[in-house]
Amino acid sequence: MTKNELKHWVAALPKVELHLHIEGSLEPDLMMALAGKHQVKLPYANIEEVKKAYNFEDLQSFLDLYYFGASVLKDEDDFYQLMWNYLLRCKQDNVVHAEIMFDPQTHTERGIGFDIFMPGFKRAIQQAQQEWGQSCFLIMSFLRHLTEQSAIETLDSARPYLDDITAVGLDSSELGNPPEKFTQVFKMAQELGLKRVAHAGEEGPAEYVWGALKALDVHRIDHGVRSIEDPKLIAFLIQSQHPLTVCPLSNTKLKVFEHMHQHNVLELLELGLMATINADDPSYFGGYLNDNFFAIIDHLPIEKHQLYQLIKNSFNASFMPTEHKLDWLEKLSAY
Template sequence: MTDLSQFIGGLPKAELHLHIEGSLEPELMFALAQRNHVAIPYASVEEVRAAYDFSNLQDFLDIYYAGADVLRKRQDFHDLAMAYFTRAAADGVVHAEIMFDPQTHTDRGIAFEEVIEGLLSGMRLAETELGLTSSLILSFLRHLSEEAAFETLRAAGPWLDRITAVGLDSSEVGHPPEKFARVFAAARAQGLKITAHAGEEGPPAYVHEALDLLGVDRIDHGNRALEDPALIERLVAEGMTLTVCPLSNHKLCVVDDMADHPLDRMLALGLKVTVNSDDPAYFGGYVADNYRAVAKARGLSRNDLVTLARNSFTGSFLPPEAVAAHLERLDAYAGG
């Protein structure tokens, strides 16, 4: 595995499923709490890490939202972004499409402008200093109302030229994609790409809704599509990208053991799957850790890994010329 591990580390790749708030490491949480004079219910970094012992999506979300409370100012969001980009660049990531949850912050009284301008400044610095390009996905919180999502889309108006896509995340069960069909139609009408979490804890029917009612350009997670043969055929035929997150799936008990992860089956079926880290501070690994974990557990070959990296570029929202340049770099690395 050592040679394969090194190969993974240098493999040029894009990350398409990353919640920037989910990259808040305990050390940075403590630093920001001190800087912003925010009380947190943990006495040490170790206590925070111990609290990360959750076994389902809702328990994770509870601590995720509590941790986000230390994010108050533009500089905090800049620092959060740069901490992620530094780790991602070390993992061979050359392009990242990062999701952010403005409602997590605006509901606490933080101005939309503070959130997005902090992230944008971090993105600019990452491109200058690390050579890592990025784009923003504005994610709606699905446990909130349709009207709250519309309000967030309106608030994003002055920055729409710097937002690439809209997404849908948070508690999946009981909040089907159908709930937000009109919001996504409005977003598409304004030129934004569409993605949505579907088929993680929710049923295959949610994947169908994301395709038919939201008109998604890609699916986040999508694991439970494997329960529906006709849906598998459709996803393959349409070349729909699935942004799979192996360590997240294990941590949230979507799979009981990494040895049971279906990633290689998904590849064999012809699904256009990618590997991503989701919320790496909480799930125990950044993108290269996810590649290594699933490669070891499922015996992936170098060709499989190159296919996953290739899918990450062709499944991105980058323009064709940028995709072609990344694929050329990938081919040179794989053939070297």
């Protein structure tokens, strides 16, 4: 198949997204509209200036912009609009199931509580489910540059909403904030019956992947591309089949790899790891799920069976009930 034929084929397949930050799907036009609605003063005169600001140099410069952008999210309807816009994109990209991360501390630190953002998220999710059968789970992520005590307080605040939260995660500045810093709060989450994921091995070393596996007992590693630096870790991940939620456009935008042709997702897949493809923060990194697939088709010597395996891995790596997984895997095989 030609590259264009592969792209059309991938676009038509049912897919799962496992690594998506909802705050990272805030598009420039919505940011500007909400800034106007709430009279938030932005250092941008127009949409074009906002788009130019999205050309950052590293993880920290991205995070600075990310948290600044989130400051326009203030009322329930803002969070509804944010979620709804992403779910419409899921429909467009044939993402039939999404496990969506949100960062409570980004909002609670500025006085916006669970009672504001959770109803907004839930309303959009329920509407998408009713209108076209969209399947969604929420992952509550702790900000690793803050203290574990802050994460524990966040988990306590979330207790009335746990029926709508499937898992906890760990994101934000990786360097200097090893997974072991959050051992206690992840243990508490486990006792509450929550699944567990954590960012590791993107900006930080392979050692952080071991930390997430051993100290946090995670079900999945978000990113994990630097696992390749540790042969013992690679052997363990092949044996354990802990999924890696890889985000190609994000990795190249943040210079984990200088160019997409250097990306190692195909190597990880061929070694036998359960690699998956995801969008991370699509409005900031230049593309949603299909765009990430198109990027690796353009720049890596990837073949149809390998693309199929990446998509199949995402279904298997999801937290969907087994019967739903099997149903979707059957539909996927029909393609």
